Structure formats: structure tokens, C-alpha cells
Amino acid sequence: MNFRENIIINNTQDFNIIHILQCGQIFRYTQLSPNEFLVYSKDKCCKVVQNDTNAIIYCNDYDYFYNYFDLGTDYTAIKKALMDKPLINEAVNFGYGVRILRQDPWEMLISFIISANNHIPRIKKIIQAICASLGQNMGDYYAFPTAQAMAKMTESFYKDLGAGYRADYLQCTAKMVADGFDLNEIYSLNSDQASKKLQTLKGVGAKVADCILLFGYHKQDVFPVDTWIKQVFAEKINSQCDKTTEIRKNLIQIYGDLSGYAQQYIFYYKREKDKHFG
DNA sequence: GGCCAGGGTAGAA
DNA sequence: TTCTACCATGGC
Numbered sequence: 001m002n003f004r005e006n007i008i009i010n011n012t013q014d015f016n017i018i019h020i021l022q023c024g025q026i027f028r029y030t031q032l033s034p035n036e037f038l039v040y041s042k043d044k045c046c047k048v049v050q051n052d053t054n055a056i057i058y059c060n061d062y063d064y065f066y067n068y069f070d071l072g073t074d075y076t077a078i079k080k081a082l083m084d085k086p087l088i089n090e091a092v093n094f095g096y097g098v099r100i101l102r103q104d105p106w107e108m109l110i111s112f113i114i115s116a117n118n119h120i121p122r123i124k125k126i127i128q129a130i131c132a133s134l135g136q137n138m139g140d141y142y143a144f145p146t147a148q149a150m151a152k153m154t155e156s157f158y159k160d161l162g163a164g165y166r167a168d169y170l171q172c173t174a175k176m177v178a179d180g181f182d183l184n185e186i187y188s189l190n191s192d193q194a195s196k197k198l199q200t201l202k203g204v205g206a207k208v209a210d211c212i213l214l215f216g217y218h219k220q221d222v223f224p225v226d227t228w229i230k231q232v233f234a235e236k237i238n239s240q241c242d243k244t245t246e247i248r249k250n251l252i253q254i255y256g257d258l259s260g261y262a263q264q265y266i267f268y269y270k271r272e273k274d275k276h277f278g
Numbered sequence: 279g280g281c282c283a284g285g286g287t288a289g290a291a
Numbered sequence: 292t293t294c295t296a297c298c299a300t301g302g303c
Contacts, residue, residue, distance in 0.1 A: 024284055116285040119302055123284085126300095164299030169286080205286045226284035243293095244285090267284075281303090291294075 001038075001140050003047060003058035007066060010054050014075040016097020017050045023098050023268035025215045027111055027124045028131070028144070041068055042104045043136060043143035070099050070218075078261050085254060087236055088262055091269035098264050101215065105183045107144045108216030113169050113203035115211070122162070129161040150174035169203025176201055191219045206244070220260035223251045228270050229263065 009015045017037055021029050028040040035050045046059035059065045066072070079096070082088050110130070115123050134145035134153065151174040158167035177183065181201065186194045191213055198209040210224035223229075225248045233247050241247060255262040 112284075113286095115283090117283060117298085118285085118300080119283045121303095122301060159299085162300065164301095165297090166286090166299085199286095203286065207285060211284070224284065227282080228284070271284095283300100283302090285298105287296105287298085289295090291292105 001045065001047065002060075004060050005058070005062045007057040007059070007062060007069075007071070008054055009057070009071070011076075012050070012053065012055060013096060014079075015055050015069075015099060016095075017048045017055060019095045019097040019268060020069075020099050020101065022272070023095060023264050024120065024271070025101055025264065026103065027120070027127050038141075040131075040141060040144075041101075042107060043138060045138070045141055068102055070102055073099075075099060078258060082255070082258055082262055082265070085258075085262070087232070087254075088265060091265040094272070095265050095268040098261075098268055100218065100220075100260060100264060102218050103215050104144070105186065105212065105216035106147060106177065108212045109173065109177070109183070109198075109201070109204070110144075110150070110170065112208045112211040112215075113173060114163060114166055116166060116203065116205075116208060118166075126162050130158075133161070147174050147177040151178035166203060172202040173204070186213075186217055191221050194219065195222070206248075210248075214260040214263070221252065221257050223248050223255065223259040223263050225251070226267075228267055232266055232270050 021037060021039070030038045032038060037048045039046050039048060044061055044064060046057050046065050049056045057065050057069065079092050082092060111123070111127055114126050131142040131144055134149045135142035150170065153171065155167045155171045158170045163170060186197060189197065194213055194217065195206065195209040198204050198212055199206065207224050207226060210222040213219040213222050214224060225244050230242065230244070230247060233251070234242065237250070252259050
């Protein structure tokens with residue numbers, strides 16, 4: 001692949017590509033070597049090389065990927081502000097290089113509909129299959145397909161790709177967006193209003209809406225509560241309460257406008273710990 | 279081979 | 292408004 005531009009990041013305390021890619025916010029990337037990754041967004045692609053002293057993003061659209069990796073945000077300050085809050089210290093020390101990517105709302109919408117009650121490896125596989133069959137051929141890879149391209153396909157098409165009972169959600173939601181559901185309007189709404197609007201789309205409930213708002217619209221006052229977060233909440237805060245809405249309300253009360261960041265550090269920490277230490 | 283996954287929907291109460 | 296049964300699939 002040919003890249004004309006590069007972005008050099010000298011502060012590796014606030015940028016670690018492994019933390020960024022494995023904290024559950026993105027499903028389209030491939031590992032080339034222990035420290036080299038290809039990352040895909042919409043119809044674009046970049047290569048990230050992580051070293052001890054710096055990280056380099058090779059791309060063909062400097063501005064897009066500067067914004068995509070949220071390089072204008074001071075994560076040192078965010079981590080400092082989070083550190084005096086409960087539960088977060090170990091998680092931030094572990095996943096210090098996490099950043100919340102500014103991804104495409106439409107891509108997040110489809111990706112997190114697929115994520116419902118699903119495993120991450122399988123989510124990646126289904127998204128890859130959708131791109132390969134409906135996305136524009138970019139030569140070395142496939143773009144994420146448009147709503148129009150996805151709306152043309154039938155439910156059984158998505159079933160054949162392995163989407164299971166989410167096939168119907170994908171078809172319906174793609175058609176609604178292709179028919180004029182305005183994803184840009186969400187930017188101007190507050191998180192509660194935005195969540196309600198997103199939940200009028202099929203396959204989008206409270207948790208999926210939170211993920212779309214956090215990863216697609218960079219709204220930080222939301223806290224996606226999945227099974228992993230539920231486990232942490234039960235272990236560390238309150239084992240009696242298992243109602244998702246109550247857990248979410250509690251966590252947002254603790255972390256406020258930094259909820260989205262806190263969620264990512266905690267999610268990454270919990271999953272990696274379980275992966276390596278059972 | 280059974281358990282579980284970045285949960286949501288429809289229908290009941 | 293809140294609670295339940297049910298949902299397809301495959302990684303582990």
C-alpha cells in the first residue's frame with residue numbers, strides 16, 4: 001500500500017495503538033507484525049507503527065486521521081481528572097494509551113447492531129464480509145458500504161453472511177437511513193434526545209445507542225453497559241443490583257462528563273485481565 | 279459439548 | 292413503564 005503522508009506522535013504515554021484497537025471500539029483493523037497495524041475507516045486506510053519512543057501514522061489524508069485518532073485532545077489531562085475517582089486507577093495505568101477514536105456514525109450504527117449478544121471475533125468477521133461484498137473495491141481493501149448499497153440487499157443476504165437474527169435489523173435500518181433518516185441531526189441533540197432518536201432504528205437499544213454516541217459522535221456523557229461492565233460493577237461496587245439502567249445511572253453519577261473515557265479504560269482492563277489471568 | 283458474547287424485540291403484566 | 296421469553300451463530 002502506498003502512503004504519501006505521515007503523522008508522528010512523540011507522546012507514547014497517551015498513544016498506544018494496541019490499547020486503542022483492542023478496547024472494543026473498532027472492528028476493522030489487521031495486525032501486520034507485533035507493532036504494525038492497518039486501520040480502516042469509511043473508505044480510508046492507514047498504517048500505524050508503534051515504537052517505544054513514538055508512533056507513526058502513515059496515510060493519504062492527514063486531516064482525517066489527525067481527527068480520527070483524536071490527536072487534538074489532551075489525554076494526560078483526562079487521565080489526571082479521572083484518577084481521583086473510584087475503580088479507575090489500575091485500569092488507567094494498564095491501558096494508559098487508550099484514545100477514543102472519532103469514527104463514522106453510519107459505520108458505528110451497523111457495527112454495533114451486529115455487536116448485540118455477539119463475540120468480538122465474530123463481529124469482525126461479519127463486518128468484513130459485509131465490506132467485501134458491498135463495499136467499494138479500493139484495490140488493497142474494501143470500503144465500508146453505503147446505506148444505499150446495504151438497503152438494496154434482502155434479509156436472507158445478511159443471514160448468509162452469518163448475521164443470524166440481526167439480519168432483519170440490518171436490512172430495516174439500512175433502508176431507513178437510505179430513505180432519509182438523518183444521522184447528522186444527532187450531532188445537534190443532547191445525549192438523551194440522541195439516544196431516543198437512535199433507538200427508533202431497528203436493532204438499536206440503549207446499549208448500542210450509547211456505543212454509537214460515544215464512538216461515532218464522541219459524546220462522552222454516556223456509559224455503555226455490557227456484560228463485562230456488569231461483572232465489574234457486581235465485583236467492585238454493588239453485587240445486589242443487576243439492572244442495566246440502574247448500573248448505568250450509578251456509573252454516570254460517578255464519572256460525569258468523563259463517563260465515556262472511564263468506560264473504555266475499565267472495559268479494556270477487565271477484558272485483558274480475564275484473557276490473561278482467567 | 280455446553281456456555282456465553284460490547285443486547286434487542288415483541289408481547290405480557 | 293418494567294419484566295420475560297426468545298432469538299442465530301460460532302469462538303472458546
